[in-house]
Amino acid sequence: MYQYDHYDQTIVNERVAQYKDQTRRYLAGELSEDEFRPLRLQNGLYIQRHAPMLRIAIPYGLLSSRQLRMLAHIARTYDRGYGHFSTRQNLQLNWPELARVPEILELLASVQMHSIQTSGNCIRNITTDPFAGVAPDEIVDPRPYAEILRQWSTFHPEFAYLPRKFKIALNGAAQDRAVVQWHDIGLDLIRNEAGEIGLRVLVGGGMGRTPMLGSVIREFLPWQHMLTYCEAILRVYNRYGRRDNSFKARIKILVKALGAAEFARQVEEEWTHVKDGPSILTQEEFDRVAACFTQPAYETLSDQVPGLNARLAQNKAFANWVRRNVHAHKVPGYAAVTLSLKKTGVPPGDCTAEQMELVANLADRYSFGELRVSHEQNLILADVKKADLYELWQQARLGGLATPNIGLLTDIVCCPGGDFCSLANAKSIPIAAAIQRRFDDLDYLHDIGEIDLNISGCMNSCGHHHVGHIGILGVDKNDQEWYQISIGGAQGNDSSLGTVIGPSFAAEDVPGVIEKLIETYLEHRTEEERFIDTLRRIGVEPFKARVYRGTRDNKAKEVVNG
Amino acid sequence: MAKLIRHEGIVEDEWSVLRFPAKEEPLRKQAGKPVLFKLTGEASATPDEIANLAVPEGKTIIPLPLWLARSDELAARLAAATLGVWIDSHESPEALAGSLDDLNRFAVIAVNFPRFIDGRGYSIAALLRTRYGYRGELRAIGEVLLDQLFYLKRCGFDAYALRTDQNIDDAARRLRDFSHPYQAAADQPLPLFRRQARGLTA
Ligand code: SF4
Numbered sequence: 109m110y111q112y113d114h115y116d117q118t119i120v121n122e123r124v125a126q127y128k129d130q131t132r133r134y135l136a137g138e139l140s141e142d143e144f145r146p147l148r149l150q151n152g153l154y155i156q157r158h159a160p161m162l163r164i165a166i167p168y169g170l171l172s173s174r175q176l177r178m179l180a181h182i183a184r185t186y187d188r189g190y191g192h193f194s195t196r197q198n199l200q201l202n203w204p205e206l207a208r209v210p211e212i213l214e215l216l217a218s219v220q221m222h223s224i225q226t227s228g229n230c231i232r233n234i235t236t237d238p239f240a241g242v243a244p245d246e247i248v249d250p251r252p253y254a255e256i257l258r259q260w261s262t263f264h265p266e267f268a269y270l271p272r273k274f275k276i277a278l279n280g281a282a283q284d285r286a287v288v289q290w291h292d293i294g295l296d297l298i299r300n301e302a303g304e305i306g307l308r309v310l311v312g313g314g315m316g317r318t319p320m321l322g323s324v325i326r327e328f329l330p331w332q333h334m335l336t337y338c339e340a341i342l343r344v345y346n347r348y349g350r351r352d353n354s355f356k357a358r359i360k361i362l363v364k365a366l367g368a369a370e371f372a373r374q375v376e377e378e379w380t381h382v383k384d385g386p387s388i389l390t391q392e393e394f395d396r397v398a399a400c401f402t403q404p405a406y407e408t409l410s411d412q413v414p415g416l417n418a419r420l421a422q423n424k425a426f427a428n429w430v431r432r433n434v435h436a437h438k439v440p441g442y443a444a445v446t447l448s449l450k451k452t453g454v455p456p457g458d459c460t461a462e463q464m465e466l467v468a469n470l471a472d473r474y475s476f477g478e479l480r481v482s483h484e485q486n487l488i489l490a491d492v493k494k495a496d497l498y499e500l501w502q503q504a505r506l507g508g509l510a511t512p513n514i515g516l517l518t519d520i521v522c523c524p525g526g527d528f529c530s531l532a533n534a535k536s537i538p539i540a541a542a543i544q545r546r547f548d549d550l551d552y553l554h555d556i557g558e559i560d561l562n563i564s565g566c567m568n569s570c571g572h573h574h575v576g577h578i579g580i581l582g583v584d585k586n587d588q589e590w591y592q593i594s595i596g597g598a599q600g601n602d603s604s605l606g607t608v609i610g611p612s613f614a615a616e617d618v619p620g621v622i623e624k625l626i627e628t629y630l631e632h633r634t635e636e637e638r639f640i641d642t643l644r645r646i647g648v649e650p651f652k653a654r655v656y657r658g659t660r661d662n663k664a665k666e667v668v669n670g
Numbered sequence: 671m672a673k674l675i676r677h678e679g680i681v682e683d684e685w686s687v688l689r690f691p692a693k694e695e696p697l698r699k700q701a702g703k704p705v706l707f708k709l710t711g712e713a714s715a716t717p718d719e720i721a722n723l724a725v726p727e728g729k730t731i732i733p734l735p736l737w738l739a740r741s742d743e744l745a746a747r748l749a750a751a752t753l754g755v756w757i758d759s760h761e762s763p764e765a766l767a768g769s770l771d772d773l774n775r776f777a778v779i780a781v782n783f784p785r786f787i788d789g790r791g792y793s794i795a796a797l798l799r800t801r802y803g804y805r806g807e808l809r810a811i812g813e814v815l816l817d818q819l820f821y822l823k824r825c826g827f828d829a830y831a832l833r834t835d836q837n838i839d840d841a842a843r844r845l846r847d848f849s850h851p852y853q854a855a856a857d858q859p860l861p862l863f864r865r866q867a868r869g870l871t872a
Binding site for chain 2: 389
């Protein structure tokens with residue numbers, strides 16, 4: 109992974125000093141609340157319901173075991189012994205003390221980490237495929253590009269006070285696992301006919317109150333121009349994005365208002381001025397960064413592991429885990445493994461300090477000392493020898509990290525919601541827990557098969573409910589917590605937005621509604637169909653009809669009488 | 671005379687900034703919240719207001735709409751180097767650049783930050799420096815706070831009229847918050863990777 113040089117280290121050290129002084133001035137009353145807010149936000153510090161929340165950057169989801177041990181230490185010393193991995197591959201601490209955050213930043217800097225620009229109206233943490241570098245369908249490894257973008261966006265002086273937050277994602281594989289269509293800028297690394305590497309540039313995707321898929325504004329941008337083109341996009345946005353209404357301030361609103369073609373024209377016009385400037389990337393700089401992402405020292409192995417098949421045949425629990433949590437790897441004899449943070453009864457994405465230390469040890473023993481955080485809020489060991497799978501499984505199981513549910517109904521993506529977040533309309537964690545309890549039967553769960561269930565506590569959509577095959581959104585009705593349910597959303601290459609099925613539900617009814625949706629699917633599915641396939645074939649109506657059977661007429665009558 | 675940061679030093683400011691008289695504007699709301707920003711391109715003043723604003727003697731920094739409408743009348747002041755112009759965050763640096771052959775005939779150009787979180791002024795400054803060839807004094811006015819000085823400097827500002835409650839003695843330090851920024855910007859046309867041989871020497 110990327111290693112800081114003297115300059116990178118100096119920048120994070122100077123940031124710690126700067127923020128220490130800002131915190132001191134705030135506490136001394138020299139900085140007002142309003143003036144301190146953007147400063148602390150650009151260091152990832154929110155003021156939440158109970159306490160501040162600190163969001164630590166995990167650039168493109170990549171961590172070393174040493175860094176994870178430091179995160180465990182910080183969680184134990186400055187928090188309540190756990191952290192929450194978010195849908196943007198970051199780590200959130202829910203209970204740090206504002207006055208001690210500079211100490212935390214100092215510890216982070218000691219392991220080449222920071223919390224820079226994890227919040228605020230600036231360019232946020234760059235995200236990418238958690239299987240980067242190991243996925244069999246990879247075309248171009250996105251990590252060097254992500255690191256180059258990280259450096260460019262760090263303290264970019266012109267783009268620190270944008271109309272709104274700004275998220276960039278990169279994908280380099282045939283199957284998009286970085287959800288580039290849902291980002292302010294989505295970059296798809298591709299090769300042209302001559303074999304040269306370039307970027308397909310999408311702009312204006314985003315969830316939130318007005319969900320929109322990004323539009324392609326350039327089919328092929330030579331990679332050397334990645335920074336100059338982003339600069340052009342950001343400049344157009346910084347100047348013309350709406351600042352009068354925070355609900356309309358994201359770039360997607362500007363792209364929609366102008367039309368993608370006109371927006372692209374303005375970007376291209378801006379770009380003609382900067383494209384041949386000094387920010388054009390050099391091969392030398394690319395090579396320097398890419399040298400940090402070379403392949404680890406893989407052994408030459410056969411893909412057939414003696415004894416593995418017998419184990420799988422004998423041990424159903426192990427077989428379930430391998431089926432769900434072990435993924436293909438481009439190198440024979442190796443696999444990528446997801447450690448599930450979705451055990452029933454534990455808030456999705458939460459991880460204790462002990463678990464972090466266990467994962468750090470597992471990474472050292474089995475995966476070259478590195479791991480990844482996925483935007484589905486799980487941890488991934490990307491380079492595990494197949495021969496080690498059984499051993500790894502046993503150890504992960506002891507740590508509560510081997511729930512065999514990746515991609516299944518209980519692998520719920522869920523934001524912190526009303527338990528922590530002051531913006532929430534409703535709680536989300538208890539809903540996830542109730543659904544996990546309802547579907548706790550493993551055989552049933554595996555029979556239902558692949559399905560994405562996403563929960564957000566409000567329209568800000570941190571739980572990405574728009575793209576869940578089933579999406580649950582917390583809404584506020586007369587000061588009560590209600591849940592609106594949508595179906596048919598999807599991420600990846602065939603992204604779609606979910607359709608709301610009808611009036612919302614009280615918390616206690618949600619698991620029952622999910623059950624009815626699942627039953628409808630099971631009744632209609634053909635052999636190979638996943639939930640989303642059946643839904644796309646038969647449409648939303650049969651699902652709706654099942655869920656609202658009996659209640660529909662009553663509703664209609666009420667309206668008529670009203 | 672008010673104090674000003676010029677480069678990294680504290681000086682007496684010999685210029686005064688001319689603004690349109692404050693007027694009662696109806697409170698506009700969007701999504702239930704008061705609108706705090708003008709949209710880019712929105713008009714700044716009515717033709718009457720522009721025609722009626724008197725330009726005082728002495729070194730004066732006038733609003734852009736006034737310059738655009740009355741440049742003939744103000745040509746002598748420009749030649750005498752007693753005229754500067756200020757541009758608001760929602761106004762167009764293109765219009766300013768198109769209004770005379772060489773922006774360097776202005777002894778000073780100021781960019782107004784109506785609120786410090788309005789980041790348009792950074793792009794305006796960057797354009798004046800890197801696209802429109804302005805080399806004279808580029809001054810940040812309005813809600814200019816210590817914690818934004820470093821970014822302002824990087825975008826090409828070299829003078830700062832800090833809001834009066836700010837600790838002006840702290841400014842020089844704030845201008846040097848970071849020693850080796852990554853990106854190219856108006857103050858440093860080369861990105862770090864072209865300035866320094868980078869490598870694993872940490
Ligand atoms: S979706 Fe809403 S409730 Fe959930 S974390 Fe985001 S802002 Fe908070």
